[in-house]
Amino acid sequence: MLEVWGRRNSSNVIVVMWAIGEMNLPHRRHDVGGSFGGLDRPDYLAMNPNGRVPTINDEGFVLWESNAIVRYLTRRYGQGSLLPDSESECAIADQWMEWGKTTPYPPCIELFWATVRTEPICRNADLIAARSESLAEALKILDTHLANRAYIAGDRLTMADIPFGPMAYRYFNLDVARPELPNVTAWYERLCDRPAFQEHAMIPFGRNPAEWYVLERESVS
Ligand SMILES: N[C@@H](CCC(=O)N[C@@H](CS)C(=O)NCC(=O)O)C(=O)O
Structure with a gap:
């Protein structure tokens, strides 16, 4: 299942979550960052060396940077919704x-x-x-x-x-x-x-x- 790391109130996590919502993608989100912490943990830094949110793992494929994530998810899952026609x-x-x-x-x-x-x-x-x-x-x-x-x-x-x-x-x-x-x-x-x-x-x-x-x-x- 698609996993997302990032607190719900982060402006950069929100864009990813909104895209996920528009495409109705099953997912699991983990609260990290802000008062939840966790961004300096070695396992998190191994996924995202910036120590920032969001980060996703889609069936083993790890990606960070909110716009890159939105593009990736849209190209993979957004036909008929977020993906433009041409x-x-x-x-x-x-x-x-x-x-x-x-x-x-x-x-x-x-x-x-x-x-x-x-x-x-x-x-x-x-x-x-x-x-x-x-x-x-x-x-x-x-x-x-x-x-x-x-x-x-x-x-x-x-x-x-x-x-x-x-x-x-x-x-x-x-x-x-x-x-x-x-x-x-x-x-x-x-x-x-x-x-x-x-x-x-x-x-x-x-x-x-x-x-x-x-x-x-x-x-x-
Ligand atoms: N360019 C990155 C920026 C990521 C970023 O700066 N995220 C902020 C939250 S909006 C962050 O991780 N702040 C540290 C924290 O939440 O603890 C992106 O668009 O994903």
Whole structure:
């Protein structure tokens, strides 16, 4: 059976779990990382020398890096669901996967750390404003792209939507200023209607580090 190592609330584990959910793949997830620890154990490092999550083992085949895992699982199991229909559509989906990971993800995760993962008294308003602005600039590109399509690579959900979708849940639930992004908002609302997204991506994260850790311990496998 497909095994996944990684705590349920990790942004990089979530993308893998959401993809698994969309493809209905039988799996077993192990809680490691964060307050669960275990990433410095020799048996874990032998699978993933980075000491990071996620890592998968699919019938003896070990893989790490969330986008690589999503691509692998999609190519192997995603015919008729997350896999785009043609090679060129696959390339476009790949392009948006990389974009999601490298363009809006960094300011979004920094914004998340600057708010939820920082004690309110220590928060830096200038940093929060700067990251919000960078993220908004990136999301305007996605907003324009989504003006005439329901999902990132066309009229159905594909692997293109996976890397940034879960971060959209965080963004739309953070207490920060957001610009008008009508098409990104409509796309995000479409994701929220999907049972696999509800199960794996809409994971409550609290408002501060204490709430984060309580919720982390509650969301065990
Ligand atoms: N580029 C890697 C990043 C992996 C990563 O940094 N994972 C974080 C969690 S989101 C991690 O392992 N942090 C240490 C921990 O959870 O203890 C990927 O996309 O899989």
